[in-house]
Amino acid sequence: MTPLPKNGLYAITPNIAETALLLEKVEQALQGGASLLQYRDKISTPDETLLRAQAIHQLCLNYNVPLIINDNPALALACQAEGVHLGQSDGSILEARQRLGKDALIGVTCHHHLSLALQAQEQGADYVAFGRFFNSTTKPGTPLANLKTLQDAKAALSIPIVAIGGIQHNNAKALINQGADFIAVVEQIFSADNISESCQHFSALF
Numbered sequence: 001m002t003p004l005p006k007n008g009l010y011a012i013t014p015n016i017a018e019t020a021l022l023l024e025k026v027e028q029a030l031q032g033g034a035s036l037l038q039y040r041d042k043i044s045t046p047d048e049t050l051l052r053a054q055a056i057h058q059l060c061l062n063y064n065v066p067l068i069i070n071d072n073p074a075l076a077l078a079c080q081a082e083g084v085h086l087g088q089s090d091g092s093i094l095e096a097r098q099r100l101g102k103d104a105l106i107g108v109t110c111h112h113h114l115s116l117a118l119q120a121q122e123q124g125a126d127y128v129a130f131g132r133f134f135n136s137t138t139k140p141g142t143p144l145a146n147l148k149t150l151q152d153a154k155a156a157l158s159i160p161i162v163a164i165g166g167i168q169h170n171n172a173k174a175l176i177n178q179g180a181d182f183i184a185v186v187e188q189i190f191s192a193d194n195i196s197e198s199c200q201h202f203s204a205l206f
C-alpha cells in the first residue's frame with residue numbers, strides 16, 4: 001500500500017471515452033508530480049471501469065502515487081487501490097472501512113460544513129474535502145465553500161484537508177495558505193495542452 005503523502009497536488013480524472021487517451025493523460029499527470037490520483041469516471045460500464053482502474057493502478061504503482069477510487073469501495077477492493085472517496089450519498093465510512101481494511105485511505109466530501117468534517121474524522125476518515133471554492137465546469141452548482149471554511153477546518157481538524165472546485169494556477173496558493181494540504185483539480189490539469197507542465201506549476205506551490 002502506497003501511503004498518503006503529507007500534501008500536494010491531487011489529480012482527478014475527467015470523463016474520457018477512450019481508454020488509451022485516459023491512460024496517456026494519467027501518466028502525464030504522474031510525470032508532472034501529482035502526489036495523489038483519483039479515478040473518477042461517470043461514463044463507463046462496470047467492466048470497462050474495472051479494466052481502467054487496474055491499468056491506472058499499475059501506472060500509479062510505477063510512480064509511487066496512491067490511487068483513490070471515486071464513489072465505489074467494491075471497485076477499490078477489486079483493483080487493489082489504496083482507497084476510496086465518498087460523497088455524502090456514497091455510503092458510510094464504517095462500511096467502506098470494513099470492506100477495505102484498516103490501512104485503506106478513505107476521503108469524504110464535506111462541502112462547506114465543518115460539522116460533517118468533524119463527524120467524518122471521528123468515524124475514521126483519512127482526509128476530508130471542502131468545495132467548491134470557485135466556478136467549476138466539471139461539477140457546476142455544488143455548494144460554495146470559502147477561505148473561512150478552510151481556516152476553521154485547519155484549527156479544528158487533525159486529518160489532512162483537501163480543497164476542490166475550479167482551482168487554477170492563479171487561485172490555488174490562497175487555499176494552501178489558508179490550510180489546504182491538498183488541492184484537487186480536474187479541468188486545469190487534464191484540459192491543458194501540456195498536462196505535466198500544468199501539474200508541475202501546481203506542485204511548485206507547495
Ligand SMILES: Cc1ncc(COP(=O)(O)OP(=O)(O)O)c(N)n1
Pocket residue numbers: 010012038040070071085086087088089090107109129130131139162164184
Ligand atoms: C477530493 C474530492 N472531493 C470531492 C469530491 C466530490 O465527491 P461527490 O460529492 O461524491 O461527487 P462526485 O465526485 O461523485 O460527483 C470528489 N470526488 N473528490
Ligand SMILES: Cc1nc(C(=O)O)sc1CCOP(=O)(O)O
Pocket residue numbers: 109111130131132133135136137138139142143164165166167184185186187188
Ligand atoms: C468532483 C468535484 N467535486 C466538487 C465539490 O465541490 O465537491 S467540485 C468537483 C470538480 C472539480 O473539478 P475542476 O477542478 O475541473 O473544477
Ligand SMILES: [Mg+2]
Pocket residue numbers: 070071085086087090
Ligand atoms: Mg461521489
